[in-house]
Amino acid sequence: MKRNFLIAFVLMSINVFAQNIKFSDSISLVINEQNTIFVKAVFNKIDTLNLNFDTGTTELVLTNDVLKNKLKSKPKLYNTIYNLKIGDGNYKTKVYDAELSGHGTDGRFGWDLFKDKIVELNYDKNLMVVHSELPKNIERKNKFTKLKIEFFKDLFLVESKIKQNGVTNKDLFLFDSGYQRTVMLDNDLLQQEKFPTEKMEVINKVILKGAQGNEIPVITSNLKMLKIGKYKLNNVPVQQLTANKPLRDKNIHILGNEVLKRFNIFLDFQKNVVYMKPNSLFNVKYIDRKKNDI
Template identity: 55%
Template sequence: MKYTLAFLLLTISYLQIMAQKKLPVVKANSSKAIILEEDTGLKTDWNIDPSVKPDVYTVTKISKGSRTVKIKTDIDSIRITVKQGEKKDFIILLKDKDSCLTRIESAVPKNFSTVRPAFHDSIRLGINEQNTMFVKTLLNKTDSLVLNFDTGSNNLSLTRETLKDKIKEQLKGRVNVLSIGNKKYDGFRIYQVELSGHGTDGRFGWDLFDGMVVELNYDKGIMVVHSELPEFVKKDKAYQPLDIIYFDQLFFVETTIKQGRKTLKDWFLFDTGYQRTVMLDGPLLKEQQFPADQMKIIKKVVMKGGQGNEIPVITANLESLSLGKYHLKNIPSQVLSESRPVKDKKMNILGNEILKRFNIFLDFQHNVIYLKPNKLFNDAYIEKQ
């Protein structure tokens, strides 16, 4: 029996080695590598660790098709392409002796459309004079919090003041549950932040609703979380569909801006947590040959950067901004003189002073946004009031 068990273990070990031999192999002399998502531009510093088997890198959420990742070591490289829900293994051979099993994977897409009974959970939605959108929530059945739904963030962030004065129970070492309306959400991380939207205790991100559909109806003053997209949305031709693409934990929609004879179509961060109209990255616009210098200046201010550095910000008149077939004119827009990239990505931002003018369906199942002008569409911009 003893010899049979030993033979069986040797056989399993041999089969594992043979299986690994069939995997692609990339060589490395240094434990430092770079993983680059070629279609998003997301770059991640990667530590090659032989003790972790497999060492897993999960790509940014895939909207459609597949995602190609390039893994570059100090002496070699390899490309791996994965589809939604797929995973692929390969070997990094470190210093010709350590075999590091590495996995590139795409998370299995979440989809609540098959949940029965279907849910359509309606929550009272508020918006204040500063364009902060908020809902009332309950954390761990004890702490009532007013939170901003910030699509430009993820997980749950609470201000230092909230954590100090409003949270009654220890948050670490437990499964935290956030109640919004009749539904409960868990599996998120909690971060401390210094600031949140005006009048709120913190903010929660779009990823709480991954695989669901979120309706923001400013006409009725409600936020509704759906298990699937209501049938009437696709039938109503007034709703403009816009595809979503993802970068790390952020999502973007295609936006067109125009100044003079120049028209620029690009992907803008969809950010209900940004209270103004749009934030335009000056250096990025210059690279794209967009004539931001032709925009009429409304005012100039100085912002403080994360390191305490001063960043001049100009508010200037943007001639036109379009989301699909809907066009907005003469938008007071912030133009940054210095880029504020996220993980090396320069970006322009769509804020809630624009987004509040539409009733919106955020379809995180099919990665599409539906927009329809609401009663706020023709309101004057706060910057001009």
């Protein structure tokens, strides 16, 4: 009896120690000309893939072409759990299909793989780092702005402000590293809040493709000011969504990766907080501005 108690105590101590191990897993992060960020990952222990880290989605999504023509694995969609190795970490996820993914990628994985962790996106060092706890002094460094995460269903949002001709609107924006452009503004929400869209200079009108290959008519206009936390971005070419909204039951604006890449970021999914500070890309020209300058 005494011996069994000792064994139980030792096992309990080992388990507590294991739970308190601190780690930081650094993974090479690629960002291409289209603002798609991706890492190498191994699916089901045999398939090496380039996967977009898409904070605007959940679990794992692979393109139909990859599912049919590239994988050695033959995954069952929607219900079966598979292993996805990213860096030194092994994550459990279901698999979904889509027609498209970010340029140069085989699919995308969502933020929810890291629900109990902190994810760092360091564009200066081209690193994605998964931490077991928030690095010390991040909250004390004045250069970081702190944003509270708000959840809508399985997606997360942060508060930001837009300003045009003296009118300022404050709203929650979907934090979407999978959206390759700057900001997608919801037209219904703009009208509801009487934002002066008619005074925004029109830069371009195009048709974009959604993840399922659906066509989305989009107007690109000049926004005088976007404010994220304490940081301001002036004269941002933003997209105005007129139809085929990404969320059917909510009018919502989107922060895309052409804006997000201008910050080094800590996504704290333990306390549900985002930390952001400007990096070396903060003042680079926007894609639509480059086209407009030619």
